[in-house]
Amino acid sequence: MCAAERGLAANSIAAYRTDLMQASELLAGRLTVADSELLGTLAAEWRALAASSVARKCSALRHFYGFLLDENLREDDPSPALPKPGLQRPLPKILEKQDVDRLFTQAEQATEMEGAPPTALRDLALLELLYGSGMRATELVSLPRNALRSDQPFLILKGKGGKERLVPLSDRARLVAARWRNLVDSDQPWLFPSRTGHISRIRLFQIVRALAGKAGIDPARVSPHVLRHAFATHLLAGGADLRALQTMLGHADIATTQIYTHVESSHLVALVNERHPLARRAGQTNRQP
Structure with a gap:
């Protein structure tokens, strides 16, 4: 049902399965027949979890x-007994433009070193595509080798829920990706192959963090998703239209994209408070006569 009717991605379905299996274990295998009282005991079991994790499990x-109701496998729905954690959507982590510049400088220098391994160019291509298009990690690592075309300044991706979208590529990203593609065996189906298929999201995570460490940036601040956020935030700051950004990011709801307007606004407020000449007078204004 999740795949066929709701169109959820494989990763979302896997997360749902894990949550259901864990809940079943907590309820001693009585998940399907649990009543409201039994289901209500999960709140205590989940007390130590973050509100976002509890919300996902619920x-x-x-x-x-x-689903059980729709399939006539139950006559009642005990789910109102589940906890209702209050969620305030956090602002996404972003990198300043100077940090992004340091990342790219490090990746570019690695490709220019004498005897540089081919993986150096691969890492630069991954970085260019992450920051130059805003692709999700899963979309990037699973790119087919023939997804790139020299006469086509965009990619057609199949993202969450199997929905296709058009993703423009910067000239830089297209050029570096094409250089890397020329090093990939023509019989390879993937643009970023591994021994068993294509590189994993975990491997991409490791590559990005390793580049950050070499560039003198705290690796804990950097991830593929943070670079996707940086792409969106910096593009919006440069004057991008919110609807266009929604399309490029593949967001089903523009409310998801609007989070980046809050990021940019909070950044501007902080900038005014820290750098504006009147900020220096705050201490004088607050003095007692």
Whole structure:
């Protein structure tokens, strides 16, 4: 149902499965027949978890019991007994433009060193595509080798829920990706192959963090998703239209894209408070006569 009717991605389905299996273990295998009282005990079991994790688990269970109702496998829905954690969507982590510049400088220098391995160019291509297009990690690592065309300044991706979207590529990203593509065996189906298929999201995560460490940036601040956020935030700051950004990022709801307007606004407020000449007078204004 999740795949065929709701169109969820494989990663989302895997997360739902994990949440349901864990809840079943906590309820001693009585998940399907649990009543409201038994289901309500999960709140205590989940007390140490972050509100976002509890919200995801509750969502999985609500859809599960909704499915049982639709299939006439239950006559009631006990899910109202689940906790309702209050969620305030956090602002995404972003990198300043100077940090991005340091990342690219490090990656570019690695390709120019004498005897540089081919993986140096691969890492630069990954970085260019992450920051130059805003692709999700899964979309990037699973790019087919023939997805890039020299006469086509964009990619057609199949993202979450199997939905296709058009992703423009910067000239830089297209050029570096094409250089890397020329080093990949023509019989390879993937643009970024590994021994068993294409590189994993975990491997991409490791590559990005290793580049950050070499560039003198705290690796804990950098990830593929942070670079996707940086792409969106910096593009919006440069005057990009919110609807265009929604299309490029593949967001189903523009409310998801609007989070970047808050990021940019909070950055501007902080900038005014820290750098504006009147900020220096704040101490004088607050003095007692």
